[in-house]
Amino acid sequence: MTVRDPTTLRRLYGRSKGRPLRVGQAELIERLLPQLSVPDEGPIDGRTLFGDRRPLHFEIGFGGGEHLAYRADLLPDHGFIGAEPFLNGVAAALMHVRDRHLANVRLHHGDALQVLERLPDSSLRFVYLLHPDPWPKARHAKRRMINPGPLDLIASKLEPGGEFRLGTDDPVYCRWAMMVMSRRTDFEWLAETPGDFLVRPGGWPETRYEAKARREGREVWYFRYRRA
Numbered sequence: 001m002t003v004r005d006p007t008t009l010r011r012l013y014g015r016s017k018g019r020p021l022r023v024g025q026a027e028l029i030e031r032l033l034p035q036l037s038v039p040d041e042g043p044i045d046g047r048t049l050f051g052d053r054r055p056l057h058f059e060i061g062f063g064g065g066e067h068l069a070y071r072a073d074l075l076p077d078h079g080f081i082g083a084e085p086f087l088n089g090v091a092a093a094l095m096h097v098r099d100r101h102l103a104n105v106r107l108h109h110g111d112a113l114q115v116l117e118r119l120p121d122s123s124l125r126f127v128y129l130l131h132p133d134p135w136p137k138a139r140h141a142k143r144r145m146i147n148p149g150p151l152d153l154i155a156s157k158l159e160p161g162g163e164f165r166l167g168t169d170d171p172v173y174c175r176w177a178m179m180v181m182s183r184r185t186d187f188e189w190l191a192e193t194p195g196d197f198l199v200r201p202g203g204w205p206e207t208r209y210e211a212k213a214r215r216e217g218r219e220v221w222y223f224r225y226r227r228a
């Protein structure tokens, strides 16, 4: 059976361009991005990306990069890989990298799944998926990142005991994610009390989409899963 979801559809949904870049942003894309881009092809690992065997973190769809930059600043000895198809987001992330002098970040302008599949199995300590596009209509459910194909990929790339963090402000996505994740035996939900998924855990900064949701009076749910 073909699983119809983002890993098998091989198609990126959503916008990749927004407002025209300001001059400073365009310069960062031209000068800084090539210095810290994930190579376009071939296998990649801690050594090829950072020159050593440091713990690796991967963020799917980092948006403006505020979470990625915060985590990279917090853990300078770890390596952070982020992928985002939205060019303005990449430019925003580059600004954080420059302003915080981060030497432990590598970026991919494009599909996260294409980078994930080139990493060795069991090579990631953390995977982050924060406020993924909700695709609220049932007929678009196959486009959601929380689907068997992407989750199999994430599971295979996480090291045993590694952590998958998911945040969402969308009630449909929240229910969907709980349903899909509850069927999996390879992820253990780390929540013990409601507070564990209603209150933002420490070391998990607010993203742009989370802030927007809070401003608009919406709830946010935080999920932490341990790879078995």
Ligand SMILES: C[S@@+](CC[C@H](N)C(=O)[O-])C[C@H]1O[C@@H](n2cnc3c(N)ncnc32)[C@H](O)[C@@H]1O
Residues within 6 Å of the ligand: 006, 012, 013, 014, 015, 060, 061, 062, 063, 064, 083, 084, 085, 086, 089, 110, 111, 112, 113, 129, 130, 131, 132, 133, 207, 208, 209, 210
């Ligand atoms: C709702 S935004 C959330 C952005 C950010 N994580 C935040 O919390 O502010 C969802 C992001 O996922 C990105 N996205 C969608 N499909 C993706 C894919 N296949 N690989 C990487 N990013 C993707 C979109 O471009 C968008 O920036």
